[in-house]
Amino acid sequence: MAHIHLGEGSFPLWALALWTAFGVGLVGLVVYRIRKGGIKTHHIALAGIGAAASFAVFQLNLPVWGGIHMNLTGLVGILTGPLLGTLIALVVNVFSAALGHGAVGLLGANTLVNATEAIAAYYVFKTLLSMDWDVFPASAGAATIGLSLGAVLMGGIIVISGVNGSALPRGDLAFAVAGLVGLNLGVAVIEGILTGFVVQFLVSVRPDLIEMVDRRATEDEPAGVSA
Template sequence: MHISEGILSLPILAGGGAFAIIGTAIGLKHIDTDHIIETSLLSSAFFVASLVHIPLGPGSVHLVLNGLVGILLGWASVPAIATALFLQALLFGFGGLTVLGVNTVVMAGPAVAVYYLFGPMIRKEGRTRMIGAFCAGMVAILLSTCLLALALVGTDRSFLDTARLLLAAQIPLMLLEGVITMFVVSFLARVQPELLNFSSRVHP
């Protein structure tokens, strides 16, 4: 899911950087002082998730968990994901510093989107919550893949076929992330239910 250095064109990099800065600024404003630790813990979860590698079919995927982070943090997921991506680039060489903006938009943009799309569902009880959580995990990966494909095609039209292949290859990951997000949300609903309402309290 991380785009490497030296692939994207300058306008795409600059556009991604600008959107990432705006998103991070909005996100920082939305972080309630009482929930900074939760934000940093979810940022850590996102940071580690990329290292969890799962062999699926002929290839292999790694977790992203941006749906989970998004649905729990809302706008605060932008700075959480941006910081984790920065450390991943610095410590692991995933992505890179010049593509940090684009990678932030690719992963944090859908996180905010699923918060608005499925946030109300996970604050309900029972099956609605489970379906909402599954959809949040799945749709976040779907949107991220679309954004990634858009960044590649925006740089070079010849990436169009690769982008199509990419979309098909990510389907198993979409389902997997949906299941994991559902599992974690159902667990949080039992152990720490106020966390599911956390972002609604953050910005009323």
Template sequence: MPHIHLGEGSFPLWALVLWTLLGAGLISTVVYRIRKGGIKTHQIALAGIGAAASFAVFQLNIPVWGGIHMNLTGLVGIIAGPLLGALVALVVNIFSAALGHGAVGLIGANTLINASEAFVAYYAFKTLMGMEWDVFPASASAATLGLSAGSFLMGAIIVISGVNGSALPRGDLLIAVGGLSALNLGVAVVEGLLTGLIVQFLASVRPDLVGLTDRDTRDEPSGVTA
């Protein structure tokens, strides 16, 4: 799914500084929110599991149009929350860059992209569940929406930044990036369905892990009759 696979030096210096500062600002805000509001123990465990799974599937790269893959950031956002989801995105991108999967200078940009997926997926899932959707369609749709948002953000970052050494004018670059984003949208549907199956399974065995305890309790009969 969305991830800028360009090598070191592909972006101009001003773009590297801009995306790095924005990424650092996002992570700083996330850390502040976590320190202020606290975090539940089970969320930390889920985030750790999600980070391991995300990193593992992240490395399975299909060399098509610059490289496509799944990353499970939508799933991480749904089960661990958007704040921990952003931190997982940072960690996965750091370790991936260390293995040559993405440039070190693009960690800020890629963290923005992947964190946006976790944020959108989480809030979309909560919104759809609040509308009484079933777990599978809600989680599958939420993950697809999150990954789609990340795909559009990736395209915007590339087009805004430009690519050093590219002979393509900005209009042709926009077309090329649009094709890559469209390809990623197709992968988003597949990853969304996979996310839906995983979340549905978790909801069937441990609904509290996906924040469904309150809804289940609300649906139970109270035992009081008129």
């Protein structure tokens, strides 16, 4: 949901190098974990569907305060997990930048933002399920929290980096960015509720697609009852 919509050359070189290095490090760690642990076949299919849906929704941009939109990263994280969720965030940002939606130089920063949303949503959802929350509030809350963290990280990256050519002092820039973050937090709630409905529907028709829910259902079955 959060995304840095600044153009090429907006960040100083040191900031581009810093966020790119963090982004490359995160993706490298994810690739290493995937190569070590492998991927289940149905996860690959889910990743493809999730990336396509995220990319399509991502392009529906409202030109408000620099641009706001949904991108379903919370849903992607819940469905595919933190590792594939990170790679999907990278792929969506690469294709979006190729279409002019976001600067190529900001791929590292934007991948960090969107991967944070997917990773946080996955682990918050897992935690809430372990606390016996129902699927809808757990998924809606997890997506909202993940997207909110992404929005705050987006604002922090902009304020820390500064914007080339901006006449605003750092304090005024932080104030302006806070407004953008606040707007994105509102959208996070809307996208979180939408995610809750989608996950609840998937659980009702294909609970096996969401392993945490399927595993909990299996554990709750009475002894001697097989699926």
